[in-house]
Amino acid sequence: MSDPIHVAVILGSTREGRLCDTLAAWVAGELDKRHDLTFSLIDPASLDLPGCHENQANEGIRRLRDQLDRADAFVVLTPEYNHSFPAALKFLIDSSYAEWQTKPVGFVSYGGISGGLRAVEQLRQVFAELHAVTVRDSVSFINVWEQFADDGSLIGPDRAVAALQRMVSQLHWWATATRAARKTAPYREVA
Ligand SMILES: Cc1cc2nc3c(=O)[nH]c(=O)nc-3n(C[C@H](O)[C@H](O)[C@H](O)COP(=O)(O)O)c2cc1C
Known part of the structure; x- marks a missing residue:
């Protein structure tokens, strides 16, 4: 087997009382079961991100860029949030x-009736601009506030667990392939 890949799990919400922490804990628990990867969490709430430009000399941005x-x-x-x-x-x-x-990007989305899929469709456009590769399968939670018990465990987890593992397997395939390709041919020459 090739070297384990390293997956950064990115929290998308900084809202006080966010459900994102519950989702992150569930994803971390599932990733922990795999031997073909390591992972870490990136939480924008704990990074000082003042704006949106990579050239800003800011400790939060430097830390973020190192992690990415x-x-x-x-x-x-x-x-x-609002479609x-x-x-x-x-x-x-x-x-x-x-x-x-x-690098490949997979999504775990959540929300009301749409399960966050409208957010995912827009993110696919954003990541295409960054020359990232979004994988086809994702995990989606409709009416997310009904899906987790008070202890943070998923009620009826089978479908979501299967979807997450399928998505992570796709992520793993792309990560292994693109990591090897980056070593033989720097992408900046065609970017
Ligand atoms: C500002 C705001 C806008 C929202 N807009 C939508 C929406 O357009 N569609 C939807 O399905 N859910 C919407 N929701 C519900 C959120 O997806 C849901 O509350 C989710 O738990 C928010 O994530 P968080 O708790 O991690 O911040 C919205 C919530 C907020 C706070």
Whole structure:
């Protein structure tokens, strides 16, 4: 087996009382079961991200760019806010550029009736601009506030667990392929 890939799990909400923490804990628990990857969390609420330009000399942006650079792949947790994704997530995405390039991105989305899918469709356009590769399958929670018990466990987890593992397997395939490709041919020559 090839070296484990490193996955950065990105929290998309900075809202006080956010459900994003519950989702992140669930995703972390599932990723922990795999032996073909390591992972870490990136939380915009704990980074000082003043704006949205990679050239800003700011400690939060430097830390973020280091974390993104170390990752071979990303899992983005996004709620839906007004038929889109949160502004905090856009700030985070726009704070870096090269660190995203050629790397696969998978989504765990949540919200009301749409399960956050409208946020995901818009994020696919954003990540295409950054030369990142969004994987086809995603995980989506409709009426997310009904899906988790008070202890943070998922009620009726089978479908979501299967969807997450399928999505992570796709992420793993792309991460392994693009990591090898980056070593033999620098992408900046065609970007
Ligand atoms: C400002 C705001 C706008 C929202 N807009 C939508 C929406 O357009 N569609 C939807 O399905 N849910 C919408 N919701 C519901 C959220 O997706 C849901 O509350 C989710 O838990 C928010 O994520 P968070 O708790 O991690 O911040 C909205 C919530 C907020 C706070």
